[in-house]
Amino acid sequence: MKPLTGPRTPRFLRIFRIIKLIFRPLDYLENYAQRYGDMIKIGGDNAPPFVYVSNPQAIKEIFTADPELFESGRGNGVLRYLVGDNSLLMLDGEPHQRQRRLLMPPFHGDRLREYGQLICDITETVTAEWTVGQPLLIRTYTQEITLRVILQAVFGLNQGERYTQLRHLLSTLLAAFDSPLSSTLLFFPWLRQDWGAWSPWGRFLQLKQQIKQLIFDEIRERREQGDESRTDILTLLLSARDEAGDPMTDEELHDQLMTLLIAGHETTASALVWALYWIHYLPDVRQKLLEELETLDAEGDPMAISRLPYLTAVCQETLRIYPIAPSTFIRIPKSPIEIMGYQFEAGTALMPSIYLVHHRDDIYPQPKQFKPERFLERQYSPYEYLPFGGGNRRCIGSALALLEMKLVLATILSQFELALTDNRPVKPMRRGLTIAPPGNLRMVPKQRRQQKAPAMV
Numbered sequence: 001m002k003p004l005t006g007p008r009t010p011r012f013l014r015i016f017r018i019i020k021l022i023f024r025p026l027d028y029l030e031n032y033a034q035r036y037g038d039m040i041k042i043g044g045d046n047a048p049p050f051v052y053v054s055n056p057q058a059i060k061e062i063f064t065a066d067p068e069l070f071e072s073g074r075g076n077g078v079l080r081y082l083v084g085d086n087s088l089l090m091l092d093g094e095p096h097q098r099q100r101r102l103l104m105p106p107f108h109g110d111r112l113r114e115y116g117q118l119i120c121d122i123t124e125t126v127t128a129e130w131t132v133g134q135p136l137l138i139r140t141y142t143q144e145i146t147l148r149v150i151l152q153a154v155f156g157l158n159q160g161e162r163y164t165q166l167r168h169l170l171s172t173l174l175a176a177f178d179s180p181l182s183s184t185l186l187f188f189p190w191l192r193q194d195w196g197a198w199s200p201w202g203r204f205l206q207l208k209q210q211i212k213q214l215i216f217d218e219i220r221e222r223r224e225q226g227d228e229s230r231t232d233i234l235t236l237l238l239s240a241r242d243e244a245g246d247p248m249t250d251e252e253l254h255d256q257l258m259t260l261l262i263a264g265h266e267t268t269a270s271a272l273v274w275a276l277y278w279i280h281y282l283p284d285v286r287q288k289l290l291e292e293l294e295t296l297d298a299e300g301d302p303m304a305i306s307r308l309p310y311l312t313a314v315c316q317e318t319l320r321i322y323p324i325a326p327s328t329f330i331r332i333p334k335s336p337i338e339i340m341g342y343q344f345e346a347g348t349a350l351m352p353s354i355y356l357v358h359h360r361d362d363i364y365p366q367p368k369q370f371k372p373e374r375f376l377e378r379q380y381s382p383y384e385y386l387p388f389g390g391g392n393r394r395c396i397g398s399a400l401a402l403l404e405m406k407l408v409l410a411t412i413l414s415q416f417e418l419a420l421t422d423n424r425p426v427k428p429m430r431r432g433l434t435i436a437p438p439g440n441l442r443m444v445p446k447q448r449r450q451q452k453a454p455a456m457v
């Protein structure tokens with residue numbers, strides 16, 4: 001058996017390790033990878049260890065193993081506060097597979113095509129308020145776009161008081177974790193104290209309750225209306241039945257909807273800010289993209305944009321260099337398991353590290369450089385390139401996220417000449433459990449371009 005190595009931090013110094021994980025998450029991973037290689041064991045003295053895995057062969061063995069060998073829901077415990085006990089993120093085994101089968105179709109095939117024009121229209125509406133010469137916080141806008149898209153997909157809602165309230169409350173709720181400091185709430189349970197609206201946790205719980213009430217009101221109204229002709233995800237879930245023929249309860253519906261709302265917009269909003277940053281930080285990239293967009297047939301449909309090779313490569317490289325989720329969900333073996341000659345005890349938290357795999361220089365030469373061309377020159381296996389995780393828990397929204405990235409970028413680039421207000425390199429920072437560009441990244445619209453976005457014709 002091969003021995004696992006990793007840092008041996010004395011108990012009283014462990015808090016500093018966690019603080020580094022929160023405030024300098026990528027340095028934390030890279031320092032350990034340099035010292036301990038592609039299987040890094042953390043802890044393990046009194047309880048099963050955490051193991052960061054960045055060896056593609058080991059990741060392949062994890063992703064392709066029988067899903068029944070692992071649990072993940074238990075490892076996602078901290079997200080329970082956001083999404084509830086019945087969320088897909090919390091489930092394992094057959095209940096998890098059943099919910100996935102139910103939730104996947106709205107994010108694929110023809111249903112995805114329906115979102116194309118919607119994404120372009122929403123981008124136009126949201127950017128209509130941009131004024132030439134006036135700097136803007138770009139994240140505010142990417143988040144507004146992705147939130148509107150997911151609300152439409154999930155509820156079919158795009159106007160009305162409940163929709164406006166939901167938009168506002170969801171943005172405020174997620175702002176609770178928008179900096180490394182506020183993200184500490186997720187890492188230290190003892191900080192989660194409900195001292196009313198003046199304490200961060202108390203405020204968070206109140207917001208969550210208000211959102212829950214709005215979602216319950218919407219569910220009740222939809223049950224009363226019983227309109228099965230609608231194509232949104234809530235309608236689909238309302239008609240679902242389990243093996244006993246029973247419908248989902250309001251609580252179950254709420255948890256699943258909340259999961260999609262949260263997982264479905266924060267991540268894509270961050271990815272869009274990164275993409276806009278790289279495109280404007282590297283003028284060659286922007287130039288090549290504009291040239292490619294000009295080749296589009298003016299009558300083309302949004303799906304033609306999604307097939308553009310260079311635009312696709314830019315989105316892929318954006319998600320490679322700073323993957324939004326630095327690791328996949330944890331995989332916890334239910335009984336002892338051997339992977340690549342290493343023996344893991346039951347309860348070990350195996351964490352395929354997306355960031356470390358994406359920065360292996362044997363797979364991605366010059367990994368710190370943003371080079372979309374690498375995706376035009378070679379194909380990567382799902383164990384070398386995994387921004388959406390893999391196996392039985394692979395992100396169900398990956399196709400929507402990529403479509404959204406491409407259409408939003410094409411629409412913005414066709415309509416505005418943008419610039420960064422500051423050309424210094426930007427460092428990624430923690431945002432809850434994800435890694436994102438700093439929320440204060442500013443861009444300025446230099447001028448409106450004459451070119452109409454092809455998707456809008």
Ligand code: HEM
Pocket residue numbers: 088089100107259260263264265267268271323324325327328329330387388389390391392393394395396397398400401
């Ligand atoms: C750029 C955007 C996104 C990124 C980078 C991303 C990334 C991920 C990752 C890494 C996972 C964990 C997979 C694993 O452990 O193997 C995941 C799971 C998930 N994602 Fe995404 N995601 C994005 C967008 C979306 C969207 C748009 C939705 C929309 C509905 C979504 C819904 C989910 C759900 C429900 C899961 C849990 C799947 C399960 O437990 O079976 N994500 N995502």
